[in-house]
Amino acid sequence: MIREKAYAKINLGLDVLRRRPDGYHEVKMIMQTVDICDDLTFEKREKPGIGFCIEGANLPADENNLVYRAATLLMEKRQIKEGVSITLHKRIPIAAGMAGGSADAAATLRGLNALFRMGYSVEELKESGVTLGADIPYCIRGGTMLSEGIGEILTPLSEPPACHLVIAKPDIDVSTAFVYGHLQVDKLSFHPDIDGMAAALAAGDLEGVTDRMGNVLETVTVKEYPVIERLKKMMCGLGAENALMSGSGPTVFGICKERETADKIAASIRKEELAEAVFVTEFVRGECEKYI
Ligand code: ATP
Numbered sequence: 001m002i003r004e005k006a007y008a009k010i011n012l013g014l015d016v017l018r019r020r021p022d023g024y025h026e027v028k029m030i031m032q033t034v035d036i037c038d039d040l041t042f043e044k045r046e047k048p049g050i051g052f053c054i055e056g057a058n059l060p061a062d063e064n065n066l067v068y069r070a071a072t073l074l075m076e077k078r079q080i081k082e083g084v085s086i087t088l089h090k091r092i093p094i095a096a097g098m099a100g101g102s103a104d105a106a107a108t109l110r111g112l113n114a115l116f117r118m119g120y121s122v123e124e125l126k127e128s129g130v131t132l133g134a135d136i137p138y139c140i141r142g143g144t145m146l147s148e149g150i151g152e153i154l155t156p157l158s159e160p161p162a163c164h165l166v167i168a169k170p171d172i173d174v175s176t177a178f179v180y181g182h183l184q185v186d187k188l189s190f191h192p193d194i195d196g197m198a199a200a201l202a203a204g205d206l207e208g209v210t211d212r213m214g215n216v217l218e219t220v221t222v223k224e225y226p227v228i229e230r231l232k233k234m235m236c237g238l239g240a241e242n243a244l245m246s247g248s249g250p251t252v253f254g255i256c257k258e259r260e261t262a263d264k265i266a267a268s269i270r271k272e273e274l275a276e277a278v279f280v281t282e283f284v285r286g287e288c289e290k291y292i
Pocket of ligand 1: 059064065066067093094095096097098099100101102104105135174176247248249
């Protein structure tokens with residue numbers, strides 16, 4: 001049996017450069033793995049095909065699930081005739097801007113590559129993954145990465161200095177397609193300084209990172225859901241270095257120097273019932289290799 005952890009991500013910075021004629025958006029973002037994960041297991045079974053079940057979430061275990069789609073893709077590509085049973089234990093909030101589905105799909109590509117000894121390289125898994133979703137290539141290895149193109153051009157960056165995170169997912173589901181569909185790239189009055197943030201990471205300068213946090217997708221999602229702005233203000237007011245919406249939202253994260261600050265913010269969010277899920281956690285640190 002193969003076990004895989006599928007880690008969630010946040011975006012320390014997210015910029016959109018332009019909308020391509022094919023409808024995809026060209027992005028420039030800094031991705032960072034956080035210590036919240038789904039667990040997956042992969043086991044061979046006698047019956048051909050894919051058996052799939054989900055624990056911990058009310059999500060249909062059908063052929064639309066990214067786990068099922070990733071498994072089908074790889075098994076058809078390698079013409080695997082044996083069967084597989086997959087279980088997914090869900091913890092990452094769904095439709096949250098934390099790439100939960102992409103992380104599960106990436107873990108499935110890694111898990112089946114190992115289980116059936118397919119011998120695909122990381123690059124080959126990324127190429128398969130991008131056909132299912134733009135964040136999947138990043139999720140194959142995770143870590144701290146600059147993500148460009150539509151998400152398939154990845155450059156490793158220095159990991160951020162040690163700090164603590166408070167992460168809050170309000171009780172609303174946000175469709176990534178809706179947010180990108182309503183983004184007016186030409187009218188953006190602000191672009192986050194992604195290059196400056198990469199330099200601050202290289203210098204180990206936490207304030208240089210937090211001072212440059214920005215996400216252009218807030219222009220769409222915050223207008224729709226004011227609770228996001230409220231959470232950001234609350235986090236900063238209670239001592240976070242800075243706070244930002246992750247991905248297309250609605251999840252908001254705050255970066256704190258002290259664990260106590262993150263705990264205090266989490267307690268206030270719970271008390272005011274501003275979120276359906278609140279985590280106090282950290283970045284996943286260390287070598288990217290541990291994801292493969
Ligand atoms: P991203 O940050 O990449 O935009 P997200 O965190 O906003 O992702 P997901 O949790 O990946 O969003 O889910 C988006 C939609 O994908 C859900 O509404 C769900 O129906 C579908 N989905 C398919 N497979 C999965 C999965 N394994 N886990 C969660 N959602 C999935």
